[in-house]
Amino acid sequence: MKSYPGKSTFIVRSSEIDYNGNATMPALVSYMQEAAWENTRNLGISMYDLLERGLTWVLQRMRVEMFRYPSHGETIVVETWASGRERVFLHRDFRIYSLEGELLGQATSVWLVMDVVKRQMVSVPDFITDIEVVPDKEPLPFAKGKLPQPEQPTYTQQMPVRWHDIDLNRHVTNTRYLQWILDTLPTEIMEKQLREVDIIYKAESILGDTVLSEAGKGEAETILLHKLTSQETGKELVQARTEWRS
Template sequence: MYAFNSRVRYSEVDHTELMTLPALINYFQDCSTFQSEDIGLGIEVLKERGKVWVLSSWQIEVARYPKMGERITVETWATGFDGLYGTRNFRMKDEAGNVAAYANSIWVFMDTKKNRPIRPQDEDVEAYGVEEPIDMEYAPRKIALPEKAERGEEFPVLRSQIDTNEHVNNCQYIQMALEIMPECSRAGSIRVEYKKSAVLGDIIVPYTAVLPERKVVELCGLDGKRFAIVEFKEN
């Protein structure tokens, strides 16, 4: 297991003085990045090898959103490697050791030169180790699409949304969905299915659906192909 301690910053909260959902997800994302850097499998090493781990899906469960100034611990660990895929859990705890949020994620190992998935070698995964997964109800990787969805106003990908892979960062899709459905900012259960990487210059066309137990945002391109699907559920 890899962990780091932090404190909720003013820049990570909204008008309620509670951590935002994107900030929470960024903590998880940063934790896995820190682990990769510390075990010698960081960004520059993978770039030299022409490899990258690409996030395929999130399942995030939030018990509560930490308050501004609160001290937290963020943890992550690999739970398995199977073929082209790797699975990883995350957990955020408060100072008393209570779990504020936890998550499961599925990753695909990619050859960046051939732009296709490949099976990771021992040198790509051994340093991570494998630990027992969180005892939780695991949702499928794929999100069931609504029969009907309402088309929203299209918008461009911004330069500030691009990460080191020259793609829209994983968390930015969730931020886009929240701009469209701000009422979901305190969702208790969040799932994301990533379909295709958006890049600078792309236009996002959102489609939304409000269903009895969930709300869904489909983020598509002008060609109708989906970049990501985000699902929100209340606590």
Template sequence: MKSYPGESTFIVRSGEIDYRGRATLPALVSYMQEAAWANTRDLGISMYDLLERGLTWVLQRMRVEMFRYPGHNDNITIETWASGRERVFLHRDFRIYNEERELLGQATSVWLVMDVVKRQLVSVPDFIIAVEVVPGSEPLPFAKGKLPQLQEAQQAQQMPIRWHDIDLNRHVTNTRYLQWALDTLPLQVLEQKQLRQIDIIFKAESMLGDTVVSAAAAADDSGHAYLHKLTSQESGKELVQAKTVWELES
């Protein structure tokens, strides 16, 4: 079977906007994951299809670039397609459009397959490999390579993991990590600047009852880039690494 792109439409709801009335990035990433779910469902390789085999999808990395944010009640369309495969890494791209088909943002992501009982990554199973990757659009550059390491935190917060932080895989959901990373930045950054790019790597899972320490620091002297690191307070294990790029609000 050949893969094919999918399109999903969403209306930006009041609980998904910031004080400017625009969709938050965690909300947009949630839409993208929902669009990916719909596309994989149509291809017979959704998370539910994997769970029947004791497997699941896990997001390993995502790089998002936003040109303009949709506002409250805006109708948006998210196009998504399987864009490539490298060993155990399965790539998926996204493009976000408004009603006028203006490109608002785009993203590329990397997915892995995990054994839900052993909590270990596995080789891509044959029934997924059988879905031939046929990109519906020009693939975005794959998200790969290392990010700069945060050496000394300038801001830090502790985030106890609560019941509503947990997803279907029984670990902290990806968008919650993203939210915690952004929430750690100084208020002046969040109020005066607009997030344009994020590259986020999910390195390990955390469970109910753990506490996540979210740290951030300026990446350079420009005031436009920040490094992020989320770790488990209990084990000291690094959970998430990210870099964000911001622009002054116009």
């Protein structure tokens, strides 16, 4: 079987916008993941297909760049395709378009396969690697390399893990981590509009945990560095870098 790009259409809903009437970054990431789900379902390797084998998909990294945020009621088209493999890392790209064909944003992501019982990453099984990756678009540059740590956090906040933070994998859903990173920041930063986010998921957090969110200045005025840590285990859960419009 060959893997081809898929297209999914979404309408921006009122529950997914900020007070300027534009879709939020977590909402856009949710659209992209939903499009990925549809594409993998058509290939027979969706999360449900993996769960039947005691496995699941886990997002390891995602880098998103937005050129224009769609507004409430606007219809968008999310195109996604498998863009390559590196050992246990599977790459998937996304592009977001308006109905008129305007490129609104793009993203590249890295996925792993996890054993749901052992909670450990495993080698990519044959039923996935047997699918030939045939992207018909130029792949975006892979998200690679380490992210710098915030040396002196300027903003901190504690986030208790509650029932609605948990997803099908029984851990905090990745869009919630992204939301917590942004919720830690003051209004004057959020009003500048997020241009780019690069986020690495390092460990899972479960119901009853408390997450410490920290953010500090990056290498430029428009850049912030972020870290999420479990207060129960001390594990670093997430690293991120955000870039804002000046």
